[in-house]
Amino acid sequence: MTITTPVTRSGTRPARRLLGLATAAALAVGLLTATAPAAQAAIPDRPEWTLQFGDDFDGASGTLPDTANWRFSIGHGYPGGPANWGTGEIAYHTDDPANVSLDGTGNLRITPRRDAAGNWTSARIETNRQDFRPPADGVLRIESRLQMPNVTGEAAMGYWPAFWALGSPYRGNWWNWPGIGEYDIMENVNGIDSTWAVLHCGVAPGGPCNENNGIGASRTCPGSPCQGNFHTFTFEWDASSSPQELRWYVDGQQYHSVDQSQLPADTWSQMTSHAGYFIILNVAIGGAFPDGVAGRVTPTAATRPGHPMVVDYVAVWTRPGDGGGDPDPGDPQRDAYSPIQAESLDGHRGVVVEGGHIGYLASGDWARFDGVDFGATPPVDFLARVASGAPPGVSGLVEIRLDSPGNPPIGAFAVGTTGGWTSWRDIPGNVSAVTGVHTVFVTFTSGQPADFVNLDRFHFRR
Structure with missing residues (x-):
C-alpha cells in the first residue's frame, strides 16, 4: 500500500492476461459494470488447515466491526508517522458508521464520502493481532472474499481499495518500512478491472524490491469483472519448501510469487524473522498509486463518492509441516x-x-x-x-x-x-x-x- 506504481507485465494475449499500467488506465475510462448483490458466504471449511483467525462480519446493520478483532486507524496518518499514511492519499479516516460498518447481511462496508466542501473521508481497520506467520516448516494462508467498489471510468478516479498485511515491528516505529515487509494481497485503483499483488521489502528507494514500486504483478479477475462482483483474494507464505515461497491467488488461480532465492539473505530475514504480520482493510482516495496509473492528480471533480468496498469475510489459516519439510532441492527427485x-x-x-x-x-x-x-x-x-x-x-x-x-x-x-x-x-x-x-x-x-x-x-x- 505504501507504494507508487508497482511493476507489472504487459503484452498482447487474450483477456485473461495481465494488464500493463498504461493499458489498464485506458480501459478504466468509460468501462461500465453491473451491480452484483451483496451475497454472503461462510468462511470456508478447510480440513487440512487450522483456522487461526476469522471474521464473517455478522451483526446488525450500521454497527461497527468487532473491536475484539479490529482497531480503527484515525486521521491522516499514525501519530509520529509519515503524513498521509506515507502514500499521498487525501481522505481522513474515521470510525464513523457512515464510513465503516456492517450491513446486516454478513458484510463489512468501507465507504468513501465527500462533504459539500469537497473533503473526503473513508476508513482503515487493522487486526489487533500482529502475529500472523507460518508455523515452523509450515504454511500461512491469509484470505478475504470481497467486492471492490462498484465504480469505473472517470467516476472512479482516485479510488484505492486494498487488503494487505504489514510486519508487526511497524507498530510504534512507523519509519522502518519497507524492511519489515508488506504483502499487498489485493490492490486496485481507478476502477480498473484488475487486481495487483505486490511485495515490499528491503530499503527505499531502490533496493532488492525495487522500491517504491515493489515486486508486483496484476491480472483481471476471473469470470467476472473485479468491480461489483465478489472474488476471493489469497496470500500464502510457504515455509515448508526450500527456498521458502510467497504466493498470491485470485479465485484460486495463482498469478504471482516471490521465493527466498530472489532476495538477499538479510532482506528475507528482516521481513520474516519478526513476530508476524497484521492485516489491513482500507479504501484510500488519491495518492501516488492512482495518480501514477492515471497520469494525473486524483481524485477529480468527476470522482463519485459513496461506493463501498464490501467484505464478506477475512480468515487466516495455518498448515503444519510434515516433520522434515519438503525434499532438499539437492536431493534427486x-x-x-x-x-x-x-x-x-x-x-x-x-x-x-x-x-x-x-x-x-x-x-x-x-x-x-x-x-x-x-x-x-x-x-x-x-x-x-x-x-x-x-x-x-x-x-x-x-x-x-x-x-x-x-x-x-x-x-x-x-x-x-x-x-x-x-x-x-x-x-x-x-x-x-x-x-x-x-x-x-x-x-x-x-x-x-x-x-x-x-x-x-x-x-x-x-
Whole structure:
C-alpha cells in the first residue's frame, strides 16, 4: 500500500492476461459494470488447515466491526508517522458508521464520502493481532472474499481499495518500512478491472524490491469483472519448501510469487524473522498509486463518492509441516532424461499454470525444477515442447540455467511464433556438459516485453 506504481507485465494475449499500467488506465475510462448483490458466504471449511483467525462480519446493520478483532486507524496518518499514511492519499479516516460498518447481511462496508466542501473521508481497520506467520516448516494462508467498489471510468478516479498485511515491528516505529515487509494481497485503483499483488521489502528507494514500486504483478479477475462482483483474494507464505515461497491467488488461480532465492539473505530475514504480520482493510482516495496509473492528480471533480468496498469475510489459516519439510532441492527427485512436465514446477516468477502447461512467459520469467539428476554421463542437448502465438517480430530465448536463475545459461534455443498458443512444436537446444544433481531453472529472455512462448514439457538427451 505504501507504494507508487508497482511493476507489472504487459503484452498482447487474450483477456485473461495481465494488464500493463498504461493499458489498464485506458480501459478504466468509460468501462461500465453491473451491480452484483451483496451475497454472503461462510468462511470456508478447510480440513487440512487450522483456522487461526476469522471474521464473517455478522451483526446488525450500521454497527461497527468487532473491536475484539479490529482497531480503527484515525486521521491522516499514525501519530509520529509519515503524513498521509506515507502514500499521498487525501481522505481522513474515521470510525464513523457512515464510513465503516456492517450491513446486516454478513458484510463489512468501507465507504468513501465527500462533504459539500469537497473533503473526503473513508476508513482503515487493522487486526489487533500482529502475529500472523507460518508455523515452523509450515504454511500461512491469509484470505478475504470481497467486492471492490462498484465504480469505473472517470467516476472512479482516485479510488484505492486494498487488503494487505504489514510486519508487526511497524507498530510504534512507523519509519522502518519497507524492511519489515508488506504483502499487498489485493490492490486496485481507478476502477480498473484488475487486481495487483505486490511485495515490499528491503530499503527505499531502490533496493532488492525495487522500491517504491515493489515486486508486483496484476491480472483481471476471473469470470467476472473485479468491480461489483465478489472474488476471493489469497496470500500464502510457504515455509515448508526450500527456498521458502510467497504466493498470491485470485479465485484460486495463482498469478504471482516471490521465493527466498530472489532476495538477499538479510532482506528475507528482516521481513520474516519478526513476530508476524497484521492485516489491513482500507479504501484510500488519491495518492501516488492512482495518480501514477492515471497520469494525473486524483481524485477529480468527476470522482463519485459513496461506493463501498464490501467484505464478506477475512480468515487466516495455518498448515503444519510434515516433520522434515519438503525434499532438499539437492536431493534427486527427477530423471533429467525423462519428460519433466512444466506444470510440476517447484517455484517460479511470472508464470501462469493453465491447461497442463505453463504460459504467459515473457522476458525475466522463470520456472524452477528441483532435484534434476543428470547422472555421471552428461547430456548432449535438451528438447522442449513449446507453442507461441506471438505476433511477427516478437521472439525470445528458452534457456537452461543451473542452481540459480542468475547463473549463465548452459543451453538455449530461440523461438518465435509456431502458429498459435497451443500449436506445439518440439525444439532442441544444445547444452554444456553437466553431471550430478542440480536445480534446473528454465528461463525466458526476450528483447520485447510481450509474452512470447508457452512451455508444455522438456527433457535432456545423451
